[in-house]
Amino acid sequence: MSHGQTTLSFRENSVRALGDDALRAAMKQAADTFGTRRADAFAPVTAVEALRDRASAIREEVLKDLPGYVERFAASAARAGATVHRAKNATAAREIIARILSDRGAKRIVKGKSMVSEEVDLNAHLEAAGMEVVETDLGEYIIQMEGEAPSHIIVPAIHKNRRQVGKLFAERLGVPYSEDPQVLTKIARKALREKFLTADAGISGANFAAADTGSIVLFTNEGNGRMVTTVPPLHVAILSIEKMIPSLADLPDFIRLLPRSATGQPITSYVSVITGPRKPGDATGAKELHIVLLDNGRTEILAGESRDILKCIRCGACMNVCPVYRTVGGHSYGWTYPGPMGLILTALLTGMAKSHPVVDASTLCGACVEVCPVRVPLVPLILQLRRRKVREGFSGPMEKRGMALFGKVAASPFLFALGQRLAALFWPVVRVLGGKDVAGRLPAPARVPFRRKAS
Amino acid sequence: MRVLLFGTCLVDTFFPEVGEATVRLLRRFGATPVFPKGQTCCGQPAFNAGHEADARTAAAHFLSVFDGDDPIVTPSGSCAAMVKHHYPDLFRGDPRMLAKAERAGERIHELTQFLVHVARAHEAGLRGKGRITYHSSCHLTRSLGVREEPLLLLRSMKGATFVPMPDAGRCCGFGGTFMAKLPEISCALAEEKAVSIEATGADTVTGCDSGCLMNIADAMKRRGTAVRVAHLAQLLAEGL
Numbered sequence: 001m002s003h004g005q006t007t008l009s010f011r012e013n014s015v016r017a018l019g020d021d022a023l024r025a026a027m028k029q030a031a032d033t034f035g036t037r038r039a040d041a042f043a044p045v046t047a048v049e050a051l052r053d054r055a056s057a058i059r060e061e062v063l064k065d066l067p068g069y070v071e072r073f074a075a076s077a078a079r080a081g082a083t084v085h086r087a088k089n090a091t092a093a094r095e096i097i098a099r100i101l102s103d104r105g106a107k108r109i110v111k112g113k114s115m116v117s118e119e120v121d122l123n124a125h126l127e128a129a130g131m132e133v134v135e136t137d138l139g140e141y142i143i144q145m146e147g148e149a150p151s152h153i154i155v156p157a158i159h160k161n162r163r164q165v166g167k168l169f170a171e172r173l174g175v176p177y178s179e180d181p182q183v184l185t186k187i188a189r190k191a192l193r194e195k196f197l198t199a200d201a202g203i204s205g206a207n208f209a210a211a212d213t214g215s216i217v218l219f220t221n222e223g224n225g226r227m228v229t230t231v232p233p234l235h236v237a238i239l240s241i242e243k244m245i246p247s248l249a250d251l252p253d254f255i256r257l258l259p260r261s262a263t264g265q266p267i268t269s270y271v272s273v274i275t276g277p278r279k280p281g282d283a284t285g286a287k288e289l290h291i292v293l294l295d296n297g298r299t300e301i302l303a304g305e306s307r308d309i310l311k312c313i314r315c316g317a318c319m320n321v322c323p324v325y326r327t328v329g330g331h332s333y334g335w336t337y338p339g340p341m342g343l344i345l346t347a348l349l350t351g352m353a354k355s356h357p358v359v360d361a362s363t364l365c366g367a368c369v370e371v372c373p374v375r376v377p378l379v380p381l382i383l384q385l386r387r388r389k390v391r392e393g394f395s396g397p398m399e400k401r402g403m404a405l406f407g408k409v410a411a412s413p414f415l416f417a418l419g420q421r422l423a424a425l426f427w428p429v430v431r432v433l434g435g436k437d438v439a440g441r442l443p444a445p446a447r448v449p450f451r452r453k454a455s
Numbered sequence: 456m457r458v459l460l461f462g463t464c465l466v467d468t469f470f471p472e473v474g475e476a477t478v479r480l481l482r483r484f485g486a487t488p489v490f491p492k493g494q495t496c497c498g499q500p501a502f503n504a505g506h507e508a509d510a511r512t513a514a515a516h517f518l519s520v521f522d523g524d525d526p527i528v529t530p531s532g533s534c535a536a537m538v539k540h541h542y543p544d545l546f547r548g549d550p551r552m553l554a555k556a557e558r559a560g561e562r563i564h565e566l567t568q569f570l571v572h573v574a575r576a577h578e579a580g581l582r583g584k585g586r587i588t589y590h591s592s593c594h595l596t597r598s599l600g601v602r603e604e605p606l607l608l609l610r611s612m613k614g615a616t617f618v619p620m621p622d623a624g625r626c627c628g629f630g631g632t633f634m635a636k637l638p639e640i641s642c643a644l645a646e647e648k649a650v651s652i653e654a655t656g657a658d659t660v661t662g663c664d665s666g667c668l669m670n671i672a673d674a675m676k677r678r679g680t681a682v683r684v685a686h687l688a689q690l691l692a693e694g695l
Contacts, residue, residue, distance in 0.1 A: 324644075328640060363628060369597065383503070383505070387505040387507050406506075410501075410512060411512045411513065411516040413495060437638035438635045441638070441642075442669065445468050446471045449471060450468075
């Protein structure tokens with residue numbers, strides 16, 4: 001994953017993705033499946049809208065006093081026996097985690113799925129420090145083997161089909177080729193079991209952090225999350241500060257909403273609530289628990305006009321229904337988070353200079369707003385970022401002049417009518433000058449526009 | 456009843472037949488449409504691309520041209536949504552203009568809203584023909600909340616068969632400036648929409664936004680799909 005300052009090339013990436021038939025077929029099938037499953041999962045739930053309102057209000061309450069909730073969480077987690085670290089940015093997070101691990105001589109690390117760890121590019125840093133880092137979520141395991149980044153925040157290998165996975169496993173693990181998902185899962189399970197049992201430390205993310213109890217909450221399906229957080233003697237959890245919920249008592253609403261929105265499940269196979277390290281008499285749990293709270297720009301976002309994006313609970317529903325995402329896949333966006341929530345976070349966290357092409361990656365159709373379980377105003381946020389892009393001078397001189405001209409023409413019926421006449425008169429020329437991608441897709445203007453016929 | 460007709464820039468420039476159909480429908484149902492000659496564009500291209508000042512210029516012009524108390528009718532869900540939901544945002548800092556914008560938002564009706572709620576055209580037994588499928592455009596449904604009105608009208612047409620389209624509400628990829636900025640994705644989405652239309656076996660596809668219909672027509676032309684693309688206003692006016 002690139003963390004440099006080069007501009008993200010969304011259009012070029014998407015053109016490449018459009019030419020990849022396997023990717024397009026996989027994306028379409030997965031997005032359709034999740035869309036249908038989501039609808040089916042919510043069908044029996046009564047008062048869904050009230051549930052969404054409540055969840056939205058809880059998230060809103062957190063944002064009203066985020067620093068306060070983070071303080072409360074840190075104090076509660078410390079009381080429960082966890083060591084809490086604050087990381088201002090990605091570099092700090094990487095260093096803190098590397099130090100925790102190296103101080104304890106940890107070499108073999110198993111990881112549960114964590115987009116925040118992707119955001120800070122943790123794996124590369126730990127590997128450079130001589131550690132072995134193994135992703136244990138099946139999808140993450142696959143893309144780590146392929147040397148790719150996740151293309152979806154919940155389903156990291158959504159862009160791959162089973163034949164590609166079968167081929168990859170045969171090449172890298174020396175197993176006979178199979179394209180049977182059950183066989184492939186068993187192969188991964190066997191390889192991973194070995195890693196869990198010999199790991200020095202486990203790293204996980206977290207879906208929520210309850211400020212009153214200091215608990216971190218993980219929603220997982222494969223059991224790997226529980227292995228990562230309980231089998232090795234040391235557990236390091238990394239989460240961004242906006243994952244707070246005021247109380248563990250708020251969790252049930254999110255249990256009802258998040259899995260349904262994400263994968264269309266009424267609940268994930270595992271919901272793990274981890275409150276401090278293993279205590280005397282506990283049957284399981286890591287002996288030592290470190291929680292790294294990552295800011296990395298959140299405090300700044302909170303103070304600005306785009307703060308509502310911090311309500312996001314990372315379910316991925318917005319990307320599953322996004323016509324752009326489901327057509328070009330997550331890698332086209334060029335950074336950690338794809339789709340509607342992702343392009344907003346990308347612009348805010350990596351800066352407009354790097355990310356301005358990505359804010360165009362929406363038709364503003366609003367399908368995302370319809371499914372967001374916590375009512376993040378995604379379309380208004382995208383529009384806001386486009387205004388910022390223009391304000392900060394990243395819209396390009398051609399577009400700027402074009403839009404200024406548009407404003408003048410729109411304010412002058414004379415110029416407007418003149419423009420219509422000229423376009424109709426010189427259409428063959430305009431069509432060529434306007435390019436096949438734009439003017440080439442428009443019909444010829446009417447010889448007599450409506451304004452000359454209407455009374 | 457006097458109504459001010461906002462033709463929209465696309466209808467005015469490319470699809471005058473949609474404007475003429477709208478006029479015939481309004482007249483048939485007892486309204487007197489007036490086309491204010493000063494009208495141009497609602498300003499969406501600038502607004503959606505983030506050029507707020509230029510959008511405000513267009514919006515201020517619209518508000519001066521459509522000043523007054525008469526209802527405004529437009530054959531476009533997207534442009535109606537722009538006036539209703541985004542004009543107020545553009546004039547937050549100007550109480551006088553904000554009041555005008557909010558008033559315009561209350562006065563504007565997308566054509567099918569007017570036809571169903573004011574004219575009750577769906578009870579008039581309009582005629583139609585063939586198998587018609589319908590693309591439910593994004594701003595019409597999700598921003599303006601107009602979902603049932605076009606369907607009521609379509610289902611009321613005697614002699615025509617309404618065939619629902621799979622994923623009728625999935626974006627066609629037009630997106631205003633999106634079609635120019637990311638043409639490859641725009642074309643891919645339009646093609647997907649064309650495939651859905653072909654799957655219905657309909658001979659006509661209709662909708663309430665000329666931008667979407669234009670984009671869909673282009674994709675179908677490329678694919679060689681022999682399905683007629685017509686604005687709902689045209690189909691309804693043909694059945695008068």
